[in-house]
Every structure is written in C-alpha cells, then in structure tokens.
Amino acid sequence: MIVAVASGKGGTGKTSVAVNMALSVGNVQLLDCDVEEPNAHLLLHPNTHRTEPVYILVPHINEELCLRCGECAKFCQYNALFASPEKVLFFPELCHSCGGCTLACPRQAITEEERRIGALKFGSAGEVELIYGELDVGEPMAVPLIKAVKKQIENNRNVIIDAPVGTSCPVIETVRETDFCILVTEPTPFGLHDLKITVQVLRKMSVPFGVVVNRAGIGDKKVYTYCEEEKIPILLEIPYQRRIAELYSKGVPFSLELSDWKEKFQTLFGETKRLVEE
Amino acid sequence: MKQLTILSGKGGTGKTTITASLAFLARKAVLADCDVDAPDLHMLLHPEVIKTQEFKGSKLAVIDKTKCDNCGFCREKCRFDAITKATEVDPIACEGCGVCAAICPADAITMIVRISGYAYISKTKYGLMAHASLNPGEANSGKLVTLVRQNARILFEKENSDLIIIDGPPGIGCPVIASVTGVDIGLVVTEPTMSGIHDLQRALQLLAHFNVKSLVTVNMHDINFDNTEKILRFCEENSIEVVGRIPFNPKVIEAMVNGKSIVEYAPESDVAKEIENIWKRCRASLNLGNG
Numbered sequence: 218m219i220v221a222v223a224s225g226k227g228g229t230g231k232t233s234v235a236v237n238m239a240l241s242v243g244n245v246q247l248l249d250c251d252v253e254e255p256n257a258h259l260l261l262h263p264n265t266h267r268t269e270p271v272y273i274l275v276p277h278i279n280e281e282l283c284l285r286c287g288e289c290a291k292f293c294q295y296n297a298l299f300a301s302p303e304k305v306l307f308f309p310e311l312c313h314s315c316g317g318c319t320l321a322c323p324r325q326a327i328t329e330e331e332r333r334i335g336a337l338k339f340g341s342a343g344e345v346e347l348i349y350g351e352l353d354v355g356e357p358m359a360v361p362l363i364k365a366v367k368k369q370i371e372n373n374r375n376v377i378i379d380a381p382v383g384t385s386c387p388v389i390e391t392v393r394e395t396d397f398c399i400l401v402t403e404p405t406p407f408g409l410h411d412l413k414i415t416v417q418v419l420r421k422m423s424v425p426f427g428v429v430v431n432r433a434g435i436g437d438k439k440v441y442t443y444c445e446e447e448k449i450p451i452l453l454e455i456p457y458q459r460r461i462a463e464l465y466s467k468g469v470p471f472s473l474e475l476s477d478w479k480e481k482f483q484t485l486f487g488e489t490k491r492l493v494e495e
Numbered sequence: 496m497k498q499l500t501i502l503s504g505k506g507g508t509g510k511t512t513i514t515a516s517l518a519f520l521a522r523k524a525v526l527a528d529c530d531v532d533a534p535d536l537h538m539l540l541h542p543e544v545i546k547t548q549e550f551k552g553s554k555l556a557v558i559d560k561t562k563c564d565n566c567g568f569c570r571e572k573c574r575f576d577a578i579t580k581a582t583e584v585d586p587i588a589c590e591g592c593g594v595c596a597a598i599c600p601a602d603a604i605t606m607i608v609r610i611s612g613y614a615y616i617s618k619t620k621y622g623l624m625a626h627a628s629l630n631p632g633e634a635n636s637g638k639l640v641t642l643v644r645q646n647a648r649i650l651f652e653k654e655n656s657d658l659i660i661i662d663g664p665p666g667i668g669c670p671v672i673a674s675v676t677g678v679d680i681g682l683v684v685t686e687p688t689m690s691g692i693h694d695l696q697r698a699l700q701l702l703a704h705f706n707v708k709s710l711v712t713v714n715m716h717d718i719n720f721d722n723t724e725k726i727l728r729f730c731e732e733n734s735i736e737v738v739g740r741i742p743f744n745p746k747v748i749e750a751m752v753n754g755k756s757i758v759e760y761a762p763e764s765d766v767a768k769e770i771e772n773i774w775k776r777c778r779a780s781l782n783l784g785n786g
Contacts, residue, residue, distance in 0.1 A: 225533040227506005227665040232690065253666035254504050254697060256690035294554060294592050310672075315574050315592030354697055355704040357637060357669035382506040382665045383532035386634040389587055406751055407511065411533040417631035422587060435745070437752050466719035468689035 219370065219395045220489055221250075221424075223380035223388060225411030229401045230431035230455065233465055234485075235379040236260040237472040239345045241482035246374050249349035250391040251381040252335060252362045260470050263340030263347045271350065271365045272331035273314040273358070278305050282326035292321035310357050335362045337369070359387040367391070375486075384414045392419065396493045398426040399452065399485075405436035409443060416447065425492060429485070432457040450492070453485045496651055497781045498659045498678035500529075500707075504694030506665035508684045509714040512747055513770060514662040515539035515756035518621045520774045523656050526619065527647040528626040529640045529674040530664040531612065539756050542617030542624045550627065550642060552611030552635035554591035556584045562603035569595035569604060587632050611635055614642050616650065623650045637669035644673070657783055667701045679781055681707045682738070682773075686714050687722035695726065699735065709735055710780060712773055716740040736780070739773035741766055 222235040232249075236257055239247040249257040258265075276289070276298070287300035297311035298318060309332055319327045335352040348369045350362040359381065367390075370376050380391040380398075392398050398419055402408040412428070419426045428444055433454040444451050455461070464471045472478035501514045514536060518526050528536040556577070558569075563582055570578035573595055577588035586609075596604040611633040617624045625646035627639050647659050663674040663681075675681050681702040685695040695711065702709040711730050716723040723740065730737050742765050750760035758767040778784070 226535070227503075228508060228686075229506075251666075253668045253671075254690075254694040256505070256693065259689040259693055292593065292597070294590075313590055313592060315590065315594050316572070317592050317594045317597065320594065320597055352668065354667060354700040355672075357672050359666075359668045383636075384631060385532045385629055385636040385670075387666075387668065388532075389632060389634075393588070405748055406538050406754070407535045410535060410538060414533055414631060421632045435748050462718055466686075466688040466691075466722055 218490055218493055219376040219378065221378040221380050221392045221395045221398045222401060223392060223398055223415060224382060224401045225384050225415040226402065226407050227382040229403050229408060231401050232256045232260060232379050233470070234399065234401050234429055235377050237470045237478065238482045238486055239377050240470055241472055241479045242375060242486045243344040244375070245345055246371060246376045247345050247347045247379070248366050248369065248376065249347065249379045250363045250366050251379055252350035252352045252359050252366065253381060255349045255351055257349060257379050258340065258347060259468050261342045261345060261347055262468070263342040265338055265340040267339050269337045270333050271335050271337055271362050272333050273361045274316065274329040275309055275312045275314060275332045276307060276318045276327045277330040278307065279326045279328070282324045284324055286323065288321045288323060289318040289327060292317045313358070314361065334358060337365055360390045363387055363390045384418050389418065389422070392422065392424050395424060397489050398424050399429055399489065400426055401429045401431055402440055403432045403436065404430055404438065404440040408436070409440045412440065413443070416449065427452040427489070427492065429453045429455065431455045452488055453481060496659065497657060497783060498661060499680050499682060499777060499781060500661040500663045500675050500678045501682050501684060502663035502671060502675065502698055503665055503684045504667060504698035505685070505691055508686045508691060510684050511535045511539065511662055512751070512757060513684055513712070514660060516758040516770045517660055517774055519756045519758050520771060521658060521660060522621060524622050524658040524660045525647050525650045525654060525656050526622055526624040527643050527659060527661045528624065529643055529661050529670065531627045531629045531636050531639045531643065531670065532664060534626055534628060536662050537626060538754060539751070540619040540621065540624060541754065542619045542626065544615045544617045546616040548614045549610050550612040550614050550639050551608050552633060552638050553609065554593065554606040555586055555609045556589055556595050556604050557607050558582060558584060559603045559605070562601045564601050566600060569599055572598050590634060612639055614639065614646060616646055622656065623654060625650060637673040640670045640673035658781065667697050671701065672705070675702060675707050676705055678707055680710055680777065682710045682712060682777060684712055684714055685726060687716055687719040687726060692722060692726060710738045710777065711735055712739040712741065713737065714741045715743040717742050738776040739769050741769045
C-alpha cells in the first residue's frame with residue numbers, strides 16, 4: 218500500500234505525521250518527495266548509505282550542423298531555446314526535457330545530454346528505510362526528481378510518502394498513483410482554505426483521502442464543520458501541546474517520547490489500510 | 496522601484512502573517528501574493544477584485560478519436576506519461592510540449608490552449624494588490640507568479656508608491672525563483688526548529704544564487720532558544736542581518752481567525768511591536784528613509 222501525507226498549507230505537520238507513522242508501523246519505505254526542502258531525515262536521523270545524482274536530458278546543439286533556422290525555438294513551449302541569426306541560445310533551467318527540439322530540427326543537429334538537477338539519498342533508521350530527493354539550489358524543476366524518488370517504490374511493501382507543500386505540479390506528481398492520501402491540516406482559516414484546494418485536487422485525481430487535524434485546540438471549529446459537510450473522515454487529532462512543538466524543534470519524533478502515540482499512529486495506518494481495502 | 500519578497504523555504508513559518516502586517520504598516524505599498532498554489536493573503540487583506548484576467552499557462556493535447564488508429568507512438572514518445580493505455584490524454588500529466596502532435600502519423604492530435612487559472616487586480620485598505628488563483632491540479636505556477644509580478648509592476652507605475660511587497664510561496668523551486676528574481680531584498684522568515692534551520696540555509700543559498708540581498712527574521716524564537724542562538728550565529732558568520740525575533744503568541748492565530756493582520760488586531764502586543772521594528776529595519780535596508 219502506498220500512502221501519501223500531504224497538505225496545501227505549509228508547516229501543518231506533514232513530515233511529523235509521516236515520520237511518526239513510519240516509526241510506529243516499522244518495516245516501511247519512507248519516501249520524502251519534498252525535494253525542495255526535504256526534512257524527514259532531520260526527524261528520522263538515518264544512517265545515509267549512499268547518494269546518487271539525478272539527471273534530466275537536455276538538448277546539445279551541434280554548431281556545425283545548425284543552420285539557425287529557429288525551428289527548435291519555435292517548437293519549444295517553455296522558451297528554453299532562442300534562435301538569433303548568429304547562434305541558438307539554450308536556457309537549461311527552463312527546459313522540461315520533452316525532447317521536442319530534437320524532433321523539430323530539420324538537420325538532426327540536436328542530440329541530448331544529461332544535466333544534473335539534484336540527488337537521491339538512501340538511508341535507514343531501524344526498520345524504516347528512507348529515500349529522499351534533494352534538488353540542487355537554483356534548479357526550478359522538482360518534478361523529474363520526484364519521479365526519480367518514486368521509481369524506488371517497492372510495490373510489495375508498505376510505503377509512506379512525505380509530499381511537498383502546495384497544490385501544484387510537485388504535489389500532483391507525488392500523489393499520482395498512490396492508494397490513499399492523508400491530508401494534514403490545522404484548525405485555522407489558512408489551514409481550512411488550503412485544505413479545500415487540496416481536496417479539489419484529490420477529487421479531480423480520484424485519490425481517496427482522509428484528514429489529520431494537527432494542533433487541535435487552536436483557531437476555530439470550521440475545519441470540523443467542513444469535513445462533516447463534505448463527508449471527509451477525520452482520522453486523527455493531534456492536540457496543540459507545547460511539548461510536541463519543543464520535541465519537533467529539537468528533531469525528535471514525539472511518538473518516541475510521549476506514551477500512547479505509537480499506538481495512535483499504528484491505528485491511523487490501520488484505518489488508512491481499511492479505507493483502501495473498502 | 497523597490498521590491499521586497501517574504502519567503503521561507505519551510506512552509507508555515509509565518510510569511511503571510513508578516514506580509515499582511517508589513518502591508519498595514521507600509522500603507523501605500525503595492526502588494527503581490529505570489530503563493531498562487533495556496534494563496535492566503537486575501538484572508539487578511541480582504542481584496543475587492545477590480546479586474547480578472549484569464550491565465551493561459553500551457554497547452555493541452557487533444558486526440559481526435561475518429562482519426563486515431565491506436566498505434567501507441569504518442570505514448571512511447573511522451574516523456575510525461577500523459578497518454579494512457581487507452582490512448583487518452585491525462586490532462587493532469589500533460590505538460591503541453593506538443594511532441595505527440597508533432598509525431599502522430601495519423602495527424603490525430605492537436606494542441607489547445609487551456610485556462611490554468613486567473614490573475615486578479617484588487618483594491619485593499621492598504622493599497623492595490625495583484626494576486627491569482629491556479630485551478631486545482633494545474634501546473635505552471637512559476638508562469639503565473641511572473642504574471643502576478645508583471646501586474647504588480649503595472650500597478651506600481653500608476654500609483655504613487657515606493658515599494659512592492661511580495662508574499663512568496665514555500666520551497667525553493669520554480670514559483671519561488673519566479674518570486675525572487677530581480678527583487679531588492681528577500682526577507683526569510685524562519686523558526687527555531689531543525690527543519691526551519693535547514694530550510695533557511697537553502698533559502699539563503701537560493702537568494703545568493705540569484706544575487707538578492709537577504710534579511711532574516713526568526714518567528715516564535717522562544718520555542719527553542721538554543722536553535723535561535725544557532726540561527727543568529729549562522730547569520731553572523733555569513734554577514735546576514737537578522738532584523739527581528741518574534742515571540743510566540745496565541746494572539747497571532749486569534750488575529751487570523753478574525754481576518755486581520757496582527758498589527759491591526761493587537762497593536763500593543765509584543766508580536767506587533769517586533770514587526771514594527773522589522774518594518775523599520777527593512778525600510779532602512781531598502782534605503783526608503785523613515786517613512
């Protein structure tokens with residue numbers, strides 16, 4: 218089973234839920250797909266076994282064959298190529314690696330070469346295997362790296378994915394083809410607003426989901442009313458406690474320190490499984 | 496024209512709370528909400544939309560089933576896995592590159608322009624605001640950010656203003672890059688947690704990469720004094736000015752529930768006083784005088 222933990226609003230506790238659940242369930246693969254700001258390792262403290270660079274394919278223009286006809290630039294939907302009469306300029310950060318320019322070139326002057334965008338890191342802590350991506354600073358495109366992380370999924374295992382924040386392409390790539398999505402929110406106007414957007418995205422993608430309310434007790438009750446009206450199951454509530462916030466700040470998963478939480482996270486995972494099988 | 500972007504790397508550190516407060520304190524700045532995925536600033540500033548504009552972010556492949564002979568060539572060539580086994584286009588996966596349309600032997604695929612969201616120009620109590628909403632599941636948030644910033648510049652030209660304040664998205668990827676390129680200052684809001692520190696460092700590297708001057712503020716600094724100390728030391732070693740340390744105060748959430756910025760809701764609170772201080776130091780850093 219593949220479960221993603223996501224949230225439209227940042228800082229609601231995605232990583233905390235993903236890591237605590239992974240530790241409580243044991244034998245799982247934990248994937249951190251928040252490749253812009255991966256944080257799961259800061260809570261899990263894994264031994265890192267190895268690092269693998271991740272590349273995307275980008276065009277390489279053979280100047281001797283190139284006629285500066287501009288067909289490649291005309292084809293490119295991302296403005297990554299610009300043909301001046303003297304030279305075709307390539308802006309690698311804009312390239313989506315679609316390969317269209319190689320097809321468009323009438324002289325076969327374009328081949329593809331690898332360009333590094335980040336790295337995969339492999340580690341483990343006890344029974345939890347952690348794999349995460351780290352985007353090189355200055356690289357705009359998270360999606361190819363997220364795909365590389367997700368390629369590591371072992372289908373016969375339980376997989377928990379820590380998703381990136383927001384509701385656009387990186388999140389969509391992460392939750393695509395997962396069995397269930399746990400949406401972490403907080404009972405505040407920002408939490409609710411961003412939850413509503415994420416719910417629309419998941420419904421459009423037909424991924425089943427439930428909600429975890431973190432910092433329960435702050436803000437207002439509107440998140441609960443919304444979930445009730447929309448018939449969205451609330452799978453777990455984590456109360457606002459200064460102690461939990463302090464443990465998080467030190468990089469300690471709170472289920473290791475506070476009693477009952479290991480069982481609660483096991484129940485959360487079990488409930489998720491039940492909903493998937495339903 | 497001066498431009499200030501509030502960013503954080505890590506989400507939920509208080510970007511929007513601070514942006515709304517700075518908007519209140521600045522009075523005449525032009526505002527831009529560049530967190531187009533999950534925009535929240537409008538919940539504190541209550542903009543009244545005066546102009547709506549369609550955002551045509553990308554194209555979408557459409558297969559004419561009467562011409563398609565299911566050869567599967569498009570599926571093979573698509574790098575985004577956007578053609579399903581039944582030779583249909585998955586609109587969520589399609590990035591609009593046009594490869595399938597170019598290679599289809601039956602000429603069955605055309606590319607259509609899709610509306611990925613909307614950009615807005617609005618009036619608020621504190622000045623004009625450019626903002627946007629991305630349709631659920633749409634890509635190209637970086638392009639939409641660029642459109643919001645263009646709109647903000649147009650508003651700036653019309654208004655007698657001295658500053659554009661930009662609420663940035665979390666992360667360090669394409670919409671964040673689009674929010675910080677060419678601005679005068681990036682104010683990074685962090686928190687004294689392990690992830691806050693980690694993400695702060697990556698956000699600062701990003702700003703350095705694009706030659707943007709950075710300032711730092713620590714939010715909820717009293718949650719973990721040791722980590723706050725680490726942040727201060729790190730910033731000192733790297734010659735980065737820390738412009739404020741905001742204490743934890745439940746009034747911030749109360750203000751949010753009431754749809755107000757904290758400086759408006761509780762002007763005498765410790766948080767509001769510290770944000771006023773941050774505003775003064777940002778102004779000084781932007782060479783805007785004492786306003």
